[in-house]
Amino acid sequence: MQATNISFQVNGRYILKGVSFDALPGKLLVILGSNGAGKSTLLKILSGELIASSGNVILDGIDLNKHATAELAKFRGVLHQQTALNLPFTVYEVVMMGRYPHYANTPQQADHTTVNNVLAQTGITHLAHRNYLTLSGGEQQRVHLARVFAQVHYTAKHPIRYLFMDEPVNSLDILHQHTTLQLAKEFAREGNCVIAVLHDLNLGMQYADNILMLKNGIMVCCGNTQQVLNSEVLSTVYDFPLKVLTHSLYNYPVIIPAFAN
Amino acid sequence: MQQKNPNRVSVILLAILLITILLSVGMGAVTIAPMQTIAILAKQAGMAMHASFTSEQEAVLTIIRLPRVLMAVLTGATLAIAGATIQGLFRNPLADPALIGISSGASVAAVVFIVCGHHLLAHLPNIISMYALSLATFVGAFLATLVVYKLSQVNGKTIVSTMLLAGIAINAITGAVTGMFTFAANDAQLRSITFWALGSLGGATWRTLSAVLPFMCIPLLVLPAMSKSLNAFALGEANAQHLGIDTERTKRIIVLLTALCVGASVSVTGVIGFVGLVVPHIIRAITGPDHRYLLILSALAGAVLVVVADLLARTLFAPAELPIGIITAIIGAPFFLYLLLKDRKFQRV
Numbered sequence: 001m002q003a004t005n006i007s008f009q010v011n012g013r014y015i016l017k018g019v020s021f022d023a024l025p026g027k028l029l030v031i032l033g034s035n036g037a038g039k040s041t042l043l044k045i046l047s048g049e050l051i052a053s054s055g056n057v058i059l060d061g062i063d064l065n066k067h068a069t070a071e072l073a074k075f076r077g078v079l080h081q082q083t084a085l086n087l088p089f090t091v092y093e094v095v096m097m098g099r100y101p102h103y104a105n106t107p108q109q110a111d112h113t114t115v116n117n118v119l120a121q122t123g124i125t126h127l128a129h130r131n132y133l134t135l136s137g138g139e140q141q142r143v144h145l146a147r148v149f150a151q152v153h154y155t156a157k158h159p160i161r162y163l164f165m166d167e168p169v170n171s172l173d174i175l176h177q178h179t180t181l182q183l184a185k186e187f188a189r190e191g192n193c194v195i196a197v198l199h200d201l202n203l204g205m206q207y208a209d210n211i212l213m214l215k216n217g218i219m220v221c222c223g224n225t226q227q228v229l230n231s232e233v234l235s236t237v238y239d240f241p242l243k244v245l246t247h248s249l250y251n252y253p254v255i256i257p258a259f260a261n
Numbered sequence: 262m263q264q265k266n267p268n269r270v271s272v273i274l275l276a277i278l279l280i281t282i283l284l285s286v287g288m289g290a291v292t293i294a295p296m297q298t299i300a301i302l303a304k305q306a307g308m309a310m311h312a313s314f315t316s317e318q319e320a321v322l323t324i325i326r327l328p329r330v331l332m333a334v335l336t337g338a339t340l341a342i343a344g345a346t347i348q349g350l351f352r353n354p355l356a357d358p359a360l361i362g363i364s365s366g367a368s369v370a371a372v373v374f375i376v377c378g379h380h381l382l383a384h385l386p387n388i389i390s391m392y393a394l395s396l397a398t399f400v401g402a403f404l405a406t407l408v409v410y411k412l413s414q415v416n417g418k419t420i421v422s423t424m425l426l427a428g429i430a431i432n433a434i435t436g437a438v439t440g441m442f443t444f445a446a447n448d449a450q451l452r453s454i455t456f457w458a459l460g461s462l463g464g465a466t467w468r469t470l471s472a473v474l475p476f477m478c479i480p481l482l483v484l485p486a487m488s489k490s491l492n493a494f495a496l497g498e499a500n501a502q503h504l505g506i507d508t509e510r511t512k513r514i515i516v517l518l519t520a521l522c523v524g525a526s527v528s529v530t531g532v533i534g535f536v537g538l539v540v541p542h543i544i545r546a547i548t549g550p551d552h553r554y555l556l557i558l559s560a561l562a563g564a565v566l567v568v569v570a571d572l573l574a575r576t577l578f579a580p581a582e583l584p585i586g587i588i589t590a591i592i593g594a595p596f597f598l599y600l601l602l603k604d605r606k607f608q609r610v
Contacts, residue, residue: 049499073505080500086352087495087550097496100489101505105553151504 006055021222025160028188030204031197033214039197047078073101075158077148079165092128098150114153122146137171165196181207205253267554274561285572286326293318332465333571334564339477339522341563344537349491357538358523362431366405367398367527369435375453395528402524459584460531462571469529476525480518488552535593
């Protein structure tokens with residue numbers, strides 16, 4: 001997927017300006033940046049919910065706007081930060097909605113199999129027959145995670161599938177923050193393209209293959225986590241002294257505030 | 262509440278509907294026993310049965326009762342399915358054809374037609390005059406829906422809250438227009454207008470039934486095919502689109518079809534409130550929110566409700582007839598309040 005020169009203007013003010021990058025299959029790309037940097041706006045443009053003031057997005061070799069809605073849904077899933085669902089569907093029914101692009105009127109055996117697999121994968125099999133409205137916020141978020149995974153489950157016709165996630169771990173506890181990102185990473189490893197907007201720097205650095213940094217609507221850097229990962233860039237982006245350390249036991253980066261109390 | 266098997270519920274509802282139809286056609290000034298009704302119908306179909314009946318009973322059944330009860334079935338089914346569809350579209354269980362101005366658009370067209378229509382009708386060929394009122398109410402319903410729909414479009418997307426507010430504005434405008442025409446109306450017309458405001462199935466004949474049949478049957482057959490789209494709409498429009506639903510097309514079809522069936526039902530029966538609001542709520546409580554079952558089961562239950570309400574309307578104070586809208590409001594409004602209180606936690610809008 002290529003995004004070229006994406007700008008987005010509201011009332012003459014730039015929310016995004018000239019953002020260009022490639023998102024590669026097999027890689028988890030994490031978008032980071034301070035509040036109001038334009039992360040969610042960028043993801044909305046990539047998923048077609050907002051139309052960029054200028055620039056274009058090429059997905060699977062074709063301009064995003066030229067994809068047929070029904071076909072696109074078979075290999076691209078979008079997970080929102082919040083989903084307003086006010087009807088008492090069961091968890092199973094909600095996850096089955098992810099299969100809607102794949103069947104006409106009645107779910108096939110393969111759709112039921114996929115849903116059951118995904119429920120197990122996301123660890124919510126025990127919730128399958130619960131009323132969605134009676135779940136906690138974190139559980140509801142995991143149900144929607146399962147729903148998009150059910151949507152972009154393997155299809156022979158589309159070897160590369162796409163998954164866009166806007167702050168997928170926001171209301172999750174630490175266990176499920178990590179299991180969610182592990183699932184996203186595994187999905188990328190299968191040769192798919194995953195883009196996630198994250199808030200938590202440590203989580204982002206730990207799981208990302210590539211990182212895109214935004215500040216005030218402008219792309220500060222985009223590249224391999226090792227390249228982007230340095231204390232100066234981070235401190236500039238967040239206007240806050242930060243230092244990158246490498247954890248002595250587990251060999252992954254840890255970001256800490258760089259000042260003494 | 263444990264959800265029931267939708268197939269079993271549909272069989273039960275169908276049985277209840279047949280029983281209420283059989284009872285309803287038999288009750289009134291002339292009593293007809295269920296066996297007699299069956300014998301009369303068999304005779305019409307060219308078969309002979311042992312049960313005996315008078316020619317008066319036969320005439321009452323075939324000329325008066327049968328078209329009226331069938332009209333009740335169709336009206337109830339279309340109002341309930343329209344209500345369920347609109348609620349799905351707006352992701353708001355309180356939405357109703359009356360709420361977003363479809364019904365009032367239809368009834369204002371009917372009122373204008375009653376007061377001004379006789380001048381027009383004289384110049385129209387017979388076949389058109391038969392469909393004229395249905396067409397007028399459909400146009401009224403459609404225009405109201407179109408105005409609400411256009412007003413609520415922002416950057417090619419429908420903003421639901423604006424749509425609801427626009428519906429309130431349409432209701433106010435149509436209310437004012439209806440009020441103006443009641444001033445201009447003569448006594449006979451005033452009676453008709455009152456009838457429209459409160460609803461009645463007294464005008465149902467084979468002729469009026471055939472005039473609205475196509476307008477009601479098309480939505481009844483097509484809307485259930487929208488159930489997957491409506492389920493996806495529950496996740497919000499953006500998510501529905503990500504699930505491959507052409508949301509704009511879905512909205513257009515739903516708006517057109519609900520205007521069609523609500524307009525048709527208003528043209529014969531006037532405004533019958535609460536059916537579209539209460540019936541889907543009951544069905545949701547029994548079999549869950551999946552539109553695959555909700556739409557069809559609502560249509561069946563709506564038919565039962567209106568057949569029973571019409572039976573009460575014409576027998577409670579016989580020989581006088583109560584407007585059916587009063588009956589549905591008496592049954593519907595308290596029930597609705599009960600639902601609001603009980604399900605308050607599900608009403609996060």
